[in-house]
């Protein structure tokens with residue numbers, strides 16, 4: 001019999017996952033598995049629980065939640081040296097990382113990846129002392145994401161980011177940054193930078209076309225200072241991936257980055273509030289096991 005741990009956030013996204021717990025237990029039992037569920041209350045609950053399950057020796061850890069819950073669980077696992085494959089039941093608003101590693105909202109598909117027992121190794125990024133799975137960023141979208149009201153986000157989902165973002169366009173201002181990417185120095189006025197592990201961010205499918213989640217590199221995408229109308233044009237071209245050709249975009253790959261700004265600016269890690277700049281960013285190649293569909 002296989003043992004699984006399930007960590008679930010009952011309020012993530014539309015808060016419907018909790019009504020499907022019985023289905024999860026049934027699916028795993030029918031597949032000769034048993035599951036230990038843990039319901040989150042605050043993000044601070046997760047690390048003490050992960051520390052306790054170290055002794056259990058489970059065959060896999062299933063996380064149901066949004067990018068924020070997945071971010072907390074992975075940080076706790078890597079910090080506490082808990083080495084087990086992870087499966088994700090995405091129930092948040094954007095679920096960027098999980099959609100990249102092929103977990104969609106189909107519950108049986110997610111669970112079949114877990115019970116199938118096959119996993120792959122993926123890279124993880126680290127900013128100062130905190131790991132991130134998908135993206136570290138700062139600039140205009142960061143303030144939008146942190147100011148989107150949760151009820152608005154849960155009602156209209158990812159569109160809330162765009163609605164809120166468009167409303168704030170007139171307030172956007174540039175940041176003067178200095179970026180060192182594997183020794184190469186870039187300095188200038190920018191609107192936004194993203195350091196990506198997968199190329200999916202904010203549900204845009206291909207923000208960094210060359211990004212691979214297991215290539216040992218992170219993909220830096222910079223939007224240089226430009227006018228509001230040029231920025232609107234860039235957002236539209238992001239849906240097709242053509243933004244990469246714009247003169248306002250800079251895209252490169254690096255293993256280590258150091259990003260400084262001449263003012264204190266918040267960062268965003270996987271949709272959660274991150275540390276103030278400067279950011280010392282590094283890549284940990286093939287650091288995490290993620291279940292995959294057979």
Ligand SMILES: Nc1ncnc2c1ncn2[C@@H]1O[C@H](COP(=O)(O)OP(=O)(O)OP(=O)(O)O)[C@@H](O)[C@H]1O
Pocket residue numbers: 009010011012013014040041042043044065066067068069070091092093094095271
């Ligand atoms: N039982 C709970 N009640 C209220 N808040 C909770 C509970 N459990 C976790 N949280 C909070 O939920 C937040 C994480 O939510 P998560 O990111 O997983 O979902 P989301 O915001 O709906 O999705 P996404 O990040 O994809 O937009 C954390 O800040 C955490 O403190």
